[in-house]
Amino acid sequence: MTGTDQYEDHEDEYGDHANDDTPTIPAPTAFRRFWPMTRGLRGWLAIVWGCTVLAALAETAAILLFSELTDHALQKGSLSAFWAPAAEWLGVAVLGAAIGYAGNSLATWITERFVMRLREHVFDHVQQLPPHFFQRHRQGDLLSRLTSDVEAIETMVVSGLVGAASAAFSAVFYAAAAFWLRWDLAAAAFVLAPLFWLAARRFSGSIKAVSREGRVADGAITSVVEESLGNIVLTQAYDRRAAERRRLGQEANAWFRASVRSARLGELYEQLVQVIETVCVLAVIGLGAWEISAGRMTLGQLLAFAAFLGYLYPPVRGLAQLGLTVTAATAGAERLIEILDVRPAVSDPARSDRAPVGRPDGSVEVRDVYFRYPGADRMALEGLSFCVRPGELVIITGPSGAGKSTVSKMLLRFYDPDSGAVLLDGTPIGDFPLARLREYVTLLPQETLVLHDTVRANIACGRPGAGEQAIFDAAQAADAHEFIMRLPEGYDTKVDPNSARLSGGQLQRLAIARAILRDAPVLVLDEPTTGLDAMAARRVVKPLRRLMAGRTTIMITHDLNLAPDADRILVVDQGRIVETGRHEELLARGGAYSRLHRSQNNVNMDTAELRLPLFPEPAKVPTAVPADYTAGAPAGQQAGRPAPDPHVPYEFPGRAPGAVPHQLPDGRPLFRDERPWHGG
Numbered sequence: 001m002t003g004t005d006q007y008e009d010h011e012d013e014y015g016d017h018a019n020d021d022t023p024t025i026p027a028p029t030a031f032r033r034f035w036p037m038t039r040g041l042r043g044w045l046a047i048v049w050g051c052t053v054l055a056a057l058a059e060t061a062a063i064l065l066f067s068e069l070t071d072h073a074l075q076k077g078s079l080s081a082f083w084a085p086a087a088e089w090l091g092v093a094v095l096g097a098a099i100g101y102a103g104n105s106l107a108t109w110i111t112e113r114f115v116m117r118l119r120e121h122v123f124d125h126v127q128q129l130p131p132h133f134f135q136r137h138r139q140g141d142l143l144s145r146l147t148s149d150v151e152a153i154e155t156m157v158v159s160g161l162v163g164a165a166s167a168a169f170s171a172v173f174y175a176a177a178a179f180w181l182r183w184d185l186a187a188a189a190f191v192l193a194p195l196f197w198l199a200a201r202r203f204s205g206s207i208k209a210v211s212r213e214g215r216v217a218d219g220a221i222t223s224v225v226e227e228s229l230g231n232i233v234l235t236q237a238y239d240r241r242a243a244e245r246r247r248l249g250q251e252a253n254a255w256f257r258a259s260v261r262s263a264r265l266g267e268l269y270e271q272l273v274q275v276i277e278t279v280c281v282l283a284v285i286g287l288g289a290w291e292i293s294a295g296r297m298t299l300g301q302l303l304a305f306a307a308f309l310g311y312l313y314p315p316v317r318g319l320a321q322l323g324l325t326v327t328a329a330t331a332g333a334e335r336l337i338e339i340l341d342v343r344p345a346v347s348d349p350a351r352s353d354r355a356p357v358g359r360p361d362g363s364v365e366v367r368d369v370y371f372r373y374p375g376a377d378r379m380a381l382e383g384l385s386f387c388v389r390p391g392e393l394v395i396i397t398g399p400s401g402a403g404k405s406t407v408s409k410m411l412l413r414f415y416d417p418d419s420g421a422v423l424l425d426g427t428p429i430g431d432f433p434l435a436r437l438r439e440y441v442t443l444l445p446q447e448t449l450v451l452h453d454t455v456r457a458n459i460a461c462g463r464p465g466a467g468e469q470a471i472f473d474a475a476q477a478a479d480a481h482e483f484i485m486r487l488p489e490g491y492d493t494k495v496d497p498n499s500a501r502l503s504g505g506q507l508q509r510l511a512i513a514r515a516i517l518r519d520a521p522v523l524v525l526d527e528p529t530t531g532l533d534a535m536a537a538r539r540v541v542k543p544l545r546r547l548m549a550g551r552t553t554i555m556i557t558h559d560l561n562l563a564p565d566a567d568r569i570l571v572v573d574q575g576r577i578v579e580t581g582r583h584e585e586l587l588a589r590g591g592a593y594s595r596l597h598r599s600q601n602n603v604n605m606d607t608a609e610l611r612l613p614l615f616p617e618p619a620k621v622p623t624a625v626p627a628d629y630t631a632g633a634p635a636g637q638q639a640g641r642p643a644p645d646p647h648v649p650y651e652f653p654g655r656a657p658g659a660v661p662h663q664l665p666d667g668r669p670l671f672r673d674e675r676p677w678h679g680g
Contacts, residue, residue: 140223
């Protein structure tokens, strides 16, 4: 079964869920979920908070010095009274600037370290998830979660904490200084402060909802672009530019609506806060003017008090705004938690001492295995049992969707059986650490996997740290060295999955070289010749034979050209083995394998026929219209009708009189639903 066969009948379970709603998570819960990621950074955070305290104290002292300058130097016009407070003010400003620079620089370092740590954590987790997870999520959406959503969480956990501490310390110091100057005016000014909190509370729900819509839409846009570029040949060959534009336009419209709505909400909140601030300042100035007229307050005190309020309201507003920022970031946290809550299908054993030490011989046993993919409505494997001895070649074949590729997923422990066991040298593979197991079992997957790197790096990833000679030897054994040397930069030539430099067969030989270099005792080949033409497949067969020599080899394939070489053939259907034996034995039985073999040969014959000239000379005229010919009339109405006079061209319905039908060598029409043919 191909990698997608299992999912084709279960689109509801494995379709695109990028736009599904995830459970709403409160901001404190999201914060607690990611706070442990700051371990090792908290000491540096404490230093940053200390810097914010000192910076707030420096600004408070500067405002008090401004009050002194106003009352003693400016109001009295005394130059001698100017120098001392001016020097003190300058010193406080320089000290505050140095502290602010150190604190902000350290905060940036902490922020980026947290982002790196969180992204690596999520990325490592995603790499352990089972294949069906990636059937559910579009790659572009996952990319968005690993980038913008991670940065949103940083805003909530690190930048949010730093900003909250800075705003809180500043507000406390400015409020204390304002009360020290005039407690009655301060009390009057603070009466209106709760309006900031009420405004933030009113907008928080709407901002969170629109932020989630925007993040989902952003992930969808990334997905459309990634999918379109990945299928650029299909787009161009079928002239799908308009369709792709429509796809992008639909997602872009959703993002546009969410962005505009978010901007409107943010702007409305900002303007409302500006009005509240203006009301507060006017109230203070009015009261201050009344106090000055009564002789109970100096101009310097009023200006200092107004300055404290000017410095106080931004932190108070910032605390309210921070609440909105955290609320918006929670939308990103929800999307990331959705991924982190997906548990890997397999994990390393609790005890690794059960696995034998040393390289295994390669004996593989699948014992009464039952398995159903998560969310599927039918079993993929039912009571599957077979054994492969060291050095044997066993071919597993069968119709599409029979469960063949599921066997490879069991052997590599992408999944564990629901019941039954898979054993390597008599030891359940679940007792092996995953890294060791996958060192002993090499997979050559159906899709040729190529890194965006040099040819050398692509081969060397089979055994990291391998020397140059080992890489060359593997390439020569894979019949790849010659074409590699003809590349512009030889082994240093850059290739990628969509590389136009290499053919499908050449890419497959690179993958074979990688597997040869890995030198594992067990080899799993999943449709090794799929997608290759006959000539490329023949070039691949010889390197495959070298790769299989001396190894326990399980080949999953529809291509039965190598079947005569197999020690045993297993025919799988609906997750069960329905036939087993050698090639000649199975052909003699005339069962499922014989039908598969005959079907493949018929396909090859039909393909050969299609390569013959469309208009053989002389053209043959059928003795009767074919029984299954249905062009222009219901089935059966033309069956058995006498052939027309050879000298009078048969007039097909809908065809220009006298036109010659497309024919195969036996006279059958090549296309049943022929459209009018105009020659040329």
